[in-house]
Amino acid sequence: MTTTIEIHARAEAAMPLRTPAPGNVTKVATRCASCNLRELCLPCGLTGSDATRAEELVYTRRRLKRGETVYHAGDPFISLYALRSGFFKATLMLDDGREQVTAFHMGGEMLGMDGIGTGIHSTSAVALEDSEVCVIPYAKLQELTRDLPGLQTQFHKVMSREIVREHGVMLLLGSMRAEERLAAFLLNLSQRFNARGYSKSDFNLRMTREEIGSYLGLKLETVSRAFSKFQDEELISVQQKHIRILDAVGLKAAMGQYYN
Amino acid sequence: MTTTIEIHARAEAAMPLRTPAPGNVTKVATRCASCNLRELCLPCGLTGSDATRAEELVYTRRRLKRGETVYHAGDPFISLYALRSGFFKATLMLDDGREQVTAFHMGGEMLGMDGIGTGIHSTSAVALEDSEVCVIPYAKLQELTRDLPGLQTQFHKVMSREIVREHGVMLLLGSMRAEERLAAFLLNLSQRFNARGYSKSDFNLRMTREEIGSYLGLKLETVSRAFSKFQDEELISVQQKHIRILDAVGLKAAMGQYYN
């Protein structure tokens, strides 16, 4: 879990100008324009002066260490968070202490949209590695979208895609079998790493088998067995959290009729 | 499935002024203000002139017979639809012809938000009984939300709540057992009927066992057995699609630690 140097290298390139601030909040001269995640993030599609104005959105960033949360279920909703670097899980807590992982988030993705409807967050967002988020005060976003139709469109798209993503998870949970679920999960991760400029066939998992299992509706032992099966079939190689996809076509075949 | 007279009675009360239109599209003098679903629908929370202007959103309605679809997966996204009366399912189609039901919709709920992100609908919306929807052209909605911050807020809330609803389904599919799932499903329906002024303990299902199963990630036989079990335990009475909840507390208990 510490071999993330390469992963962070790109995201850190923007070199924010920091000024002291209380706690782990850092005031920055924000530069969406120079952030290499801008094509995945909210300003995507904005140009010229619109893009410049959109930078008003983010005036603080927050650094989080592994295990820290950006917000807890039950917290009042104030801001959205754009994930600048790192890796998060979103979880629902059950009364008996167990948790259901509802999402894994990586760079460029938006966290916190579950809070808009009720004003209270229904999930918790936990950093699975040291991470940095751009804080987007929702009031500010609302204000800016009035002047910037492009930003409004973009924000609606981000929410809509979250709905569609969840449809995909529902399909996975509702009709796929264990190995199909894991294959779908790995291919999804692969594709998302690839979109961010990392290898699509060689990456480190940030989460435990138990967290994968929670997300996929399986027990950790079942996840482990499926990993072993794929390795026996030479579709992937597994060394703890280090995954290498050896046969992407074969993995897709393992998804049965659900492939992509 | 034809005993829906009472159900429709309220929604029909608004008595639209119709003018002839091609196909099943009807131009109406729309009156969100007099629609009894307004507290559940998009104009919720708007007052005075804002509420009046919001009525510009809807200038057509569409009537659908049972089995007809408002939009198919793959259709270009143009409009959102507010369900005025009736009952819908939203489905994902698999390559092999099977379907996954991702939602059941009733009066006041918004359909079609899955299309915003990509410009293409990813689900199909099928009427499970004769229904009527208000057509909300998305371009018009975008335009109006610029002038009406309240409408914008409201729309964001509607999308956010859809995300949260799907979290709930993920929890259900990921960690509940068959009977817990059915109990959760029945209690959810009960609560939604209640919110619309109908009995919370006596209602007709609009969908088949197979559709319930698809939504809950179960086979129709398992759904049927769970119904029978609940009936044996005198938690509910089942006569085909007619459900009576006899012991809501017991049903909640059947949800285990997930109740509510």
Next chain:
DNA sequence: CGGGGATTTGACACATATCAAGAGCGGTGG
């Protein structure tokens, strides 16, 4: 009144959960 889809129920198969034990690895402190 007849036909066909929807539902129920039973017997059995199978996938995944559960329980258990041991190995591997990483982090910590001496």
Next chain:
DNA sequence: CCACCGCTCTTGATATGTGTCAAATCCCCG
């Protein structure tokens, strides 16, 4: 720097919940 400790992961044996297949019944619709 090494050894220990704890957490994560793997693997096996077994239990169990749900799926599958099949047949009978029920209704709803025409």
